[in-house]
Amino acid sequence: MLYEGKIYRPPSEAKSIILQITVGCQHNACTFCTMYKDKSFRIKSRAEIEDIIATTVAQDSDAERIFLADGDAIAVDTLLLIEILDQLYAKLPRLKRVGIYGGPKDILAKSSKELADLKAHGLTMVYLGVESGNEEILASVCKGVTAEQMIAAGQKVKASGLILSCTIIIGLGGKVLSHEHALATARVISSIDPHYLGALTLMVEPLAPLTKAIERGTFQLLTPFEALTEIRTLLEQLRVTHCVFRSNHASNYLPLRATLPDDRDELLKSLDNVIENHAIEQLRPEGWRGL
Ligand code: SF4
Numbered sequence: 001m002l003y004e005g006k007i008y009r010p011p012s013e014a015k016s017i018i019l020q021i022t023v024g025c026q027h028n029a030c031t032f033c034t035m036y037k038d039k040s041f042r043i044k045s046r047a048e049i050e051d052i053i054a055t056t057v058a059q060d061s062d063a064e065r066i067f068l069a070d071g072d073a074i075a076v077d078t079l080l081l082i083e084i085l086d087q088l089y090a091k092l093p094r095l096k097r098v099g100i101y102g103g104p105k106d107i108l109a110k111s112s113k114e115l116a117d118l119k120a121h122g123l124t125m126v127y128l129g130v131e132s133g134n135e136e137i138l139a140s141v142c143k144g145v146t147a148e149q150m151i152a153a154g155q156k157v158k159a160s161g162l163i164l165s166c167t168i169i170i171g172l173g174g175k176v177l178s179h180e181h182a183l184a185t186a187r188v189i190s191s192i193d194p195h196y197l198g199a200l201t202l203m204v205e206p207l208a209p210l211t212k213a214i215e216r217g218t219f220q221l222l223t224p225f226e227a228l229t230e231i232r233t234l235l236e237q238l239r240v241t242h243c244v245f246r247s248n249h250a251s252n253y254l255p256l257r258a259t260l261p262d263d264r265d266e267l268l269k270s271l272d273n274v275i276e277n278h279a280i281e282q283l284r285p286e287g288w289r290g291l
Contacts, residue, residue, distance in 0.1 A: 002020065002052055002055060003018070003020050004020065004023045004039065005023070005024075005036075005038060005039050006035075007020065007069055007070070008035050008069070008070070008071070009067050009069060010067075010099070010101075010127050010165065010167075010198070011198070011246075011248060011249055012099075012165070012196075012198075012246075013065070013067040013099055015065055016065035016066055016067040016099065017056055017060060017063045017065065017066050017067070018066075018067050018069050019052055019053070019056060019066055019067070019068050019069065019084075019088075020044070020052065020069045020070060021043070021044050021049050021052070021068050021069070021073055021076060021084060022041065022042065022043050022044060022069070022070050022071075022072065022073045022075065022076060023039050023040070023041065023042050023044065023070055024036040024039030024040060024041040024042070024070055024071060025039075025041060025070060025071030025072050025103070026041045026071075026072045026075050026103060026105075026106065027072065027103050027105065027144050028041060028071075029142040029144060030131075030141055030142055030143055030144075031140070031141045031142050031208065031209040031210040031213075032131075032141055032169065032172065032202060032204055032208055032209075032210045033208065034205040034207050034208045035071060036070060036071050037207065039070070041072070041075075043075065043076050043077075043080075046080070049080075049084060050087075053084070053087050053088065053091065056092075057091045057092060061091075061092065061093075062092075062094050063092050063094065063095060064094050064095060064096045064097070065095075065096065065097050065098075065099075066088055066092075066095065066097075066098045066099070067098075067099045067100070068081075068084070068098060068099070068100040068101075069101070070101070071101050071103070072101055072102070072103040072106055073100045073101060073102075074100050074101065074102035074103065074106050074107060074110070074126065075103065075106040075109075078110060078114040078117065078118065081118055081121075081123070082117060082118065082121045085098060085118070085121040085122045085123060086121055086122075088122070089121075089122050095122075096124075097124040097125065098122055098123050098124050098125075099124060099125040099126070099127065100123060100125070100126055100127070101126075101127050101129075102126040102127065102128055102153075102157065103128075103129075103144075104128065104143075104144075104145045104149055104150050104153035104154075105144060105145060105149075105153075107126070107128070107153040107156060107157060108149060108152060108153050108156065110156075112156060112159060112160060115156060115157060115160035115162060116160045116161060118160075118162070119160050119161045119162045123162060124162070124163055125162065125163040125164075125165060126157045126162050126163070126164055126165070127165045127166075127167065128150075128153060128154055128157065128164060128165070128166050128167070128194075129166075129167045130150055130154070130166045130167060130168055130185070130188060130189065130192070131143060131167070131168060131169045131172055132168065132169065132172045132173065132181050132184065132185050132188075133147050133150070133181075133184035133185040133186070133187050133188030133189065134147070134173060134177060134180050134181050134184035134185065135147055135184075136173075136177065136180070137172055137173045137177055137180075137181055137184075138150070141172060141210070147184065147187075147188050150188055150192075151188055151191045151192055154166060154188075154191075154192030154194060155191070155192055158192065158193065158194070158195075163195050163196070164192070164194040164195055164196070165194060165195065165196035165197070165198065166189060166192060166194040166196070166197050166198070167197075167198045167199075167200060168185050168189065168197065168198075168199050168200070168234075169199075169200050169201070169202050170199055170200065170201040170202065170222070170227050170230055170231050170234075170247075170252070171201055171202035171221060171222040171226075171227050171230065172202055174219045174220050174221065174222070175220040175221075175222060175226065176220070178222060178226060178229075178230045179230075179233065181230065182230045182231075182233035182234040182237065183233065183234075183237060185234055186233075186234045186235075186236075186237035186238045186239075187237070189238060189240070190237075190238055190239040190240060193240050193241055193243070194240070194243060195242070195243065195244065196243065196244045196245075196246070197240075197243050197244070197245045197246070197260075198245075198246050198247070198248075198249065199231060199245070199246070199247040199249070199252065199256075200247075200249045200251045200252065201222075201227050201247075201249075201251045201252045201253060201289075202221065202222070202251070203251045203289060203290075203291050204221075205291070224253040224280070224283050224286075225275055225278065227253055228253065228254060228271060228274060228275050229275060231247065231256075231271070232268060232271045232272070232275065235260075235264065235267060235268060235271070236264075236268060238260060238261075238264075239261070240260050240261060241261075242259070242260075243259070243260045243261075244258075244259055244260075245257070245258045245259070245260050245267075250284075250288075250289060250290040250291070251289050251290065251291055252284065252289075253283040253284050253289070254271075254274060254282065254283055254284070255284075256270075256271075
């Protein structure tokens, strides 16, 4: 079977062929996430993976981009990942890039040499869900790592020469921790200094554990303008050397694009304009948001 269950991929992998070499997410505990709650994590067998690669090659021998799914495919043993990469580049002559989701614990479980070997064999981009830099928030959403471990994981990917794309979630601290979330997340992202940064705005599915806290009233979602204020604080505090920032995911109220730090002043000015003028007409309507 090529795909088991619903398949997720980062927005920037929209043109990639998805190769599902693992099923689900090894961690699978984050309270805001329902993506893989119906799947038990497993790494597909060598025979299954060979079958998937053969089918992919037969269907699109001109493929230029591959994304290795599911949620934490970097958990696959490094030697098997290298075999997969070698097969892909040997059989797809136009292949230019291979991306993968990397959970922080599984990145830290690999040595720096293993990551560098993966890069040498053609792994191109690692997507790391940072979500928040605030310890209290990371613990309360059961992310499974501390802020310092998250920084170590991100820095390790970068040091190996791989391209690193981080994701953060606006609103993950709710109303109570909104400001702390912005400041701490800016600190962690600045320490990692990723090549790409994507912002999502928190949306929770009915079956997400966090939904219960919302229903009990112990967690409050941000209003659109509170979310914009939070993102403004975060961007103002961010110190990166060269980072492509996007908030073009459908969950966001306002799509933003910038290269930081060069475009920061202009970006803050346009955010201020929307916030101060309460320009609701510029925002994505609630009903159009999606995960
Ligand atoms: S957010 Fe990422 S790490 Fe957490 S459960 Fe979902 S897929 Fe797994």
